Amino acid sequence: MPNLIFISFYIAIAGLGIFLFAAQKLKEKDKQVAALKASLEEMDEQAKLIMRTDMELNKTQEELDKKISGLDILQKLSRDISTTLEEKQIFRKISSEHLEELGFEKSLAFLWNDLKREFYLCLNLGFEDAESELIKTAVNTDKDYYLDLIRSGKNASSVFIPDDFLTKDRINQLFEVRSFIICPILAQEGDQGFIFVGTQNIETRITEGEQELITILANQIGQTLDNARLFEKTWRSQQELEIKVEERTHQLSQALEEVGKVSKRKSDFISSVSHELRTPLTSIKGYAAILLAGKLGAVPDEIKNRLEKINRHSDELVHMVNDLLDISRIESGKVNMKLESLELKYIADKVADLLSEQLKAKNITFSTNIPDDSRNALADRSQIERVFINLVGNALKFTPENGKISINAHRSGKIIQIDVSDTGFGIPEDAQGKLFQEFFRVENAINQEVKGTGLGLALVRHIIEAHQGRIWVKSKLSEGSTFSFTLNAA
Numbered sequence: 092m093p094n095l096i097f098i099s100f101y102i103a104i105a106g107l108g109i110f111l112f113a114a115q116k117l118k119e120k121d122k123q124v125a126a127l128k129a130s131l132e133e134m135d136e137q138a139k140l141i142m143r144t145d146m147e148l149n150k151t152q153e154e155l156d157k158k159i160s161g162l163d164i165l166q167k168l169s170r171d172i173s174t175t176l177e178e179k180q181i182f183r184k185i186s187s188e189h190l191e192e193l194g195f196e197k198s199l200a201f202l203w204n205d206l207k208r209e210f211y212l213c214l215n216l217g218f219e220d221a222e223s224e225l226i227k228t229a230v231n232t233d234k235d236y237y238l239d240l241i242r243s244g245k246n247a248s249s250v251f252i253p254d255d256f257l258t259k260d261r262i263n264q265l266f267e268v269r270s271f272i273i274c275p276i277l278a279q280e281g282d283q284g285f286i287f288v289g290t291q292n293i294e295t296r297i298t299e300g301e302q303e304l305i306t307i308l309a310n311q312i313g314q315t316l317d318n319a320r321l322f323e324k325t326w327r328s329q330q331e332l333e334i335k336v337e338e339r340t341h342q343l344s345q346a347l348e349e350v351g352k353v354s355k356r357k358s359d360f361i362s363s364v365s366h367e368l369r370t371p372l373t374s375i376k377g378y379a380a381i382l383l384a385g386k387l388g389a390v391p392d393e394i395k396n397r398l399e400k401i402n403r404h405s406d407e408l409v410h411m412v413n414d415l416l417d418i419s420r421i422e423s424g425k426v427n428m429k430l431e432s433l434e435l436k437y438i439a440d441k442v443a444d445l446l447s448e449q450l451k452a453k454n455i456t457f458s459t460n461i462p463d464d465s466r467n468a469l470a471d472r473s474q475i476e477r478v479f480i481n482l483v484g485n486a487l488k489f490t491p492e493n494g495k496i497s498i499n500a501h502r503s504g505k506i507i508q509i510d511v512s513d514t515g516f517g518i519p520e521d522a523q524g525k526l527f528q529e530f531f532r533v534e535n536a537i538n539q540e541v542k543g544t545g546l547g548l549a550l551v552r553h554i555i556e557a558h559q560g561r562i563w564v565k566s567k568l569s570e571g572s573t574f575s576f577t578l579n580a581a
């Protein structure tokens with residue numbers, strides 16, 4: 092019996108032990124289950140996070156794709172727009188397709204006419220004409236709002252309206268859209284304005300990227316408007332200039348024609364007067380000569396003196412008439428220049444020889460310096476001799492005793508320049524430009540004494556110009572003068 096009790100006791104002890112052990116195990120299991128649950132929950136959270144991140148990434152990717160394709164469209168559009176130089180054409184370049192690719196189906200652009208104090212429409216995509224007219228009227232009613240927007244340079248959109256005067260809803264209602272962007276067109280030249288883009292699509296969310304794209308488009312339009320207006324201005328002023336040039340050219344050719352006619356009349360007049368003068372002059376000279384020779388009886392000294400004067404003055408007159416005739420003949424192209432190779436040194440020496448008496452009388456040193464490359468000119472001998480005689484003769488007349496006269500030549504290319512210099516009285520600056528006109532003589536004390544007609548230099552100029560040459564003078568009072576002219580080298 093005691094044994095039975097003992098055994099039962101042991102069994103109870105063992106049972107308790109097993110129970111306790113089992114309870115312990117159960118507790119541990121519970122703990123494990125709780126830990127498992129917690130980690131499952133954590134995994135679930137992470138999975139959700141991953142999904143969220145993935146969704147966001149997808150969205151960002153989508154936005155990025157949209158932005159890239161938007162930029163692509165913009166780039167093409169910009170290229171198209173920027174090559175446009177006509178204001179009206181700029182907006183015609185923007186099409187519904189471009190707009191749709193940017194995610195909008197409606198667009199209007201308005202520019203401000205400051206003179207009329209109103210907005211005018213320059214782009215309409217997606218609106219009926221009547222609708223756009225209504226919107227234009229509404230825009231002009233709220234013009235201050237839009238003008239402020241342009242002035243501030245800010246965008247207005249379904250996301251952000253800078254001023255709450257016009258609410259999102261009001262704009263949505265007016266333009267019949269769900270989302271929109273309004274962006275100022277800021278041009279430096281001429282009218283400014285704004286572009287509106289919008290969509291009726293409920294799913295469209297206006298993002299910052301889209302606002303940026305439309306801003307770029309508006310800026311591009313602004314710049315192109317500037318270019319077109321500048322081009323228009325330049326083109327218009329060029330047109331005006333061309334018209335003016337044409338008018339002036341016409342006036343000038345008329346004036347030239349008139350000058351030509353007058354000059355011909357003058358030449359004809361001089362020529363006929365000279366001819367008429369020559370005949371009586373020749374008779375006067377002839378009679379004076381006959382009287383002087385005593386062919387009509389002895390002539391007392393007193394009368395002889397007067398007759399000599401008549402003879403001298405007649406000579407001067409004949410000389411003058413001849414010069415005048417020559418000028419008018421050369422001017423009217425009646426004198427043919429017989430071109431030949433002339434040795435300039437030979438002509439210079441010949442003239443010096445001709446004037447040697449006068450040179451000696453005033454003790455004037457005469458020199459020439461004509462290098463080999465300038466030796467020969469292609470010109471009319473007798474005419475060029477007259478040029479030399481006139482220029483050296485003048486130098487002699489207007490150079491005081493013990494002075495110097497020199498003839499120098501040098502060549503550049505096919506042209507020979509000949510300088511006739513003296514150490515004479517010089518010519519006042521204001522008279523230098525008129526020296527080559529007919530009958531011009533400097534009004535000074537020297538010219539009271541020195542005789543002349545004022546025709547010599549005019550004749551020289553005509554001869555040189557008939558040789559396609561140029562003539563000019565450089566002179567300083569009391570130092571001397573240099574008359575330079577050009578001839579073609581032979």
Ligand code: ADP
Nearest residue numbers: 485486489517532533543544545546547548572
């Ligand atoms: P003329 O000598 O018959 O008066 P020209 O036509 O030859 O006519 O010259 C016009 C004027 O130019 C002269 O009256 C003179 O005042 C001035 N002139 C010409 N050559 C010289 C010179 N070498 N030095 C100073 N004055 C000159």
